[in-house]
Amino acid sequence: MTRHSLAAATAIGLVLSAGGVAAQTTKLSIQNHQAPESTSGRMIADFVENVTRMSGGDIEIEMFYSASVVKSAETFDAAATGILDCDMTNGSYQTGKNPAFQFVADTMGGYDSPLEYQAWVNVGGGREQINALYNPFGMTFIGAAVGGQESLSSTRPLNGPADLEGFKFRSPPGMESEIFAKLGASPIVMDFTEIFTALETGIIDGADASSLANNVGLGIYDIAKHTTYPGFHSMSADHLACRTEVWDAIPDAHKAIIETAHRAMAMDLMMNTLVENGEALATLPDQGVVVYDWSAEDRATFRAAAQDAWSEWAEKTPETAAIVQSHRDFIKRIGLGE
Template structure:
């Protein structure tokens, strides 16, 4: 019995010595994680706590337009990605600025309001350099204009926006401006002679239509329908969705498609407000603005595509100019370009002209 006990104790000592020796050896490294399967979701980033805040955004158009819908899309995305902590209230029809678009931009500069969705045409009130995008027939093709706004010309515009104390988050679009008239259809510059055309109250547009032989008339857009109805003016110019939404087909006979002036929009935020955000929140705002702008552009172009058939159904005659016919108008623009090149700057002008 004693012999058996001694044998067991000896075996236990051997096992103990073997285990101790193994414990002193260098531990094996942990196995590398398996690579994520193709198409799998990336690991979730650590959650970031965002402070609760509410921002106000001013939008020029009504709550049925693509501008407002784009603003609401951004508000939705920001709220979702901040867990409901950061909210954007979108105010249509320039409610915050008393109906004055220029004041709407000034309010964002001053921090009275936080954000806006405004046209560069309105920005040109504070700095005529913004007019470069809307110069007559500077880039009359939408695919080329898309590339320009996504490239160096667009970056140049963003830098000018920043110089005004506003951070440009993304570009939307109001689209190319078209012409509607009553007295006669417009196919040649001679057809413009003496026609009273309502234009935005921007000097570049006044100079442009005077060069075409028309009689440009600046007027609040709210007065345009009645002025057309009463014959105070003969026509007006605007993107197609504006023409349909405001029922101008009821008081106009002709629409000329000539893509004479492009009208981009800026989703802008007060720079001091934006700089107060954490890097994570800034990134959310940039991404949300880019997605909202793409959504707004898609809506706008869908409305444009549907507008032509709709206007024809309403009895309007649609005149789509050929490249040669457009060239006849563009050839008359030399005095306008000569006047505005020193105002806008040769380098900035050439960024768009040579794109």
């Protein structure tokens, strides 16, 4: 299915409608890293259906779930080189190319809600900053989708920052580990599949796994009887990014349909995550799980540690410095910080 040419990649052409008027068609191949039965996976399926309906079938999307064509971390490059047309995974996979990708994927302590992050993208200059990063790699950023804050799970209390001292927990690599280490925790980078055994054997005290609803679904609270909610530390955003030559060749009307459908998908993801987290929260007392809602002061402590890490990362590349400053300016603009 390798795309050797622009025409083959996008399959943009002319067909005659029933009235004899020429109509343009667009075909796109896109890979995501979500399971089709997950909340995000269901929203992606709705996105594809909405694009088809709004375009009257003139836009055809071949969507690949669960990284079924190439590995998740290879999706961006696969789109850039023509194996796929678009990438619907996560910018964090590209931090090896430039640390600035971290601040597209997850600002870690930057925003309290997904709506604030979306505001930065859509009205706060974020889109322009992201495309300044993506364009040199031959990719164009279309939009972001983020459900909400993730919740820490733990086998011991998590009342506030003081309880992070010596807290051994599963963490993804990168900036998150650095932030929690500053607060006295002991992050341990391990594969997602190793969490349960590590919790059961006491290798770790807790885990940064996913949202409250997903943690319930995964059965994490069968072992870990303490959790933070609402979350405060991590809010991972997936992107839709397409090869620039493909995106530029798409008719403006089709671009508008794709952009509108994707923005609707992002809103649906926020709403569904909110509802599912609330439903999950109601089940926790029966499971004996204690829920910790950190105070504004405690959240500020975490944000201060995050800001220190931001400053260190901003020194890595000019692009990282620019996008970090963009976030800081917007955070101040909306009254979240100084």
